[in-house]
Amino acid sequence: MSLGASQVLGPGDPVLELPESGEVRIGSGVRLQDGCMAASKAGRLQRTNRGKLWIKGRQKKYIPRVDDAVVGIVRDRLPENFIVDINGPFNADLPLLAFENVTRRNIPALKAGDLVYARVTAADRDLHPVLACTNALGKAAGMGPLSGGMTFSVSSATVASLLAVPPHPALAALGAAFKFEVVVGVNGLCWVDADKLATCVLVANCIRNCEDLGAEEAGAVTKRIVQAMAG
């Protein structure tokens, strides 16, 4: 028995019976239980291009995965690394030297409460996640400390739609009218900066609206707001 993709399931619902032989690929939200694949959380069943079954649900805590780009809040500094809160079950470690062109002499002066944009380099279940402010080639690629601006949170589902290509209608509408810089962390924490504080506030609120509206509707609402502001 197999289910069509995008069916809504609850914990314990059967997803797939194990075939006699062969390979079955499962992802997050699906577990082997009593000889059957069962959902372990509520959400929509998804099937990737390579046939992997997983459940897409909404949750507030971020579960780190390697190569995710996240926005974190520095909590502390230890001799070898910064401790960064990425809204997951554990705080992450950001090695002091994991920045582009950095030596022991010019480590970024990050204090508790500062923001960083970093990439997850290790996310083992049994260890604290590890971050780096460089890409695989050792370049910053836009990552590093974020100063000024303001932060706000959105849920993981909204993040997915904001990071999608083509750009989210709301972001497109805002980008057409204002000049600003926005960073959307996969962990739900976002950062926005602009010349005028009013612009930051506007962008943050428009993006927060996307939480409860579908992409199309959010785009339309944002366009109206932008027109009202410009007029």
Add this chain to the structure above:
Amino acid sequence: MEYVTPEGLRTDGRRPRELRKLGCQLGTLESADGSATCEMGFTKVLAAVFGPRDTAGKLHPDRAVVRCQVATAPFSAGERRRRGKRGPLATEQAATIRETLAENIHLELLPRTQIDLYFHVLQADGGILSTCLNAGMLALADAGIPLKDLVGSCTVGYLESTPLLDLNYIEESGGGPLLPMAYQPNMDKILMLQMDKGKLPVETFEVLATLATEGCRAVTGQIRQSLMNHTKQLAVARGSV
């Protein structure tokens, strides 16, 4: 005091094997990682989940640690009372709730973390343990914590030689035995069964256990419906239909 009239009606007009109205809402609290409100008749409980999170407390290397606390609002009972959070009944209930719900979580997927379950009883009219379990189950699902199955709970009792399903406060005070049960529908397993206050012949016990299982199946059906409706709403809001 007559608990069941000759026509077979209870103090609140129900039939002996009739459940009270069950109401569930998810995501009722903003700062909790998962939350839910559950109502069984007039009993109303708010549940909140914080976690999985890292804490300075005692953690286990192979699995998550679950903690549970039950608080009662002063206006919850007929008589206004400032009951402390640590009364003996509250502690025992919290322990049962913790063990039952923890058993349904894939704890091994979240080593060295802590999951905090908090309950606040807003209105008390019997079946508090069951309502807490139902609310807690939904709050855990709302938090996206990996679960083995759904859990549904209800309480049965035995008064005037009649098995009764889902007792209210008056019936619970009637002096008869109380059997709260928690049930996992997909796995068809009884997760928790207790008997308080009284002795029963084995045949009667079996009748009650069967009634409790049926009641729990009905409860899990409604819980599942609420959970699906809530999830669908989110999915629609996300733009994926």
Add this chain to the structure above:
Amino acid sequence: MISAGERAYITQCVEGGLRGDGRGCLDHRVTRLDVGTIPQANGSARVQLGGTDVMVGVKVEIGAPLAFRPDSGRVEFNVDFSPCGSPDFEGKEGEVLGADLANALARSVVVGPDGKAGGLDLATLSILPGNSCWVIFVDALILNNDGSLLDAVTMAMRGALAEIRIPHVEITKGDSAEVPEFEIDNEKSSKLDAGAVPIIVTVAKIGRRYLVDLTSEEELCSDFSLHIAVNAEGRVCGVTKKGSTPVHASVMQEMLELAQRIGPKVIESLDAYIVDVLGE
């Protein structure tokens, strides 16, 4: 806990008359009021003031009057921080914070030196002077703290008190008997006259601006604030100062005047909604 960057951001925004969510300095957040959330209580309401979430349940029972006010009823306040709001509220912490709020409520909302309550005529709650009276228990539950708790609690209290009906009491055995007996008639009950009960408007100062309805982040950026109890007529019924920064009298005066302007408007919109919901 707030970082220097966030503090700077909020302060700069406020300088320009703007707040993080786009509000003006004197605007309230979107407020949601639900009346009658606890049917078994005599009166109840839940208020969501932005992220702040509070529930108030009111129970009315017969008790003994205070020794120095034998011919009056009583009002008792209690505030609990539910652990459902945050793990920080577990155990004693929540109780200590709650006690402070309960005291602020009692000071602002109840009895003045002339025996008249800040809005409630407690004399009407007396049953048998020196022996029995109605006691109104106001229990507040903080479900989430995002600032302006007293504001939210008094709004919810207004909703809850509007639901209250005081049963009619007939004294069957009066002063001659050792233990008086009453007959309580729930059918012949009367509404509690709570129209004059004040609400609390918290006014704070950040930089040179005055703000109303602060989020918990904004509260961390302000030097001090005043919890001002104002009634529907714009009269100040009580003031509690929060924060140890000394304040110039003229500043306090300006804040009081602000509260006196804003309070009645808030009460008006609350009452309009309550009347709508309760259908009276």
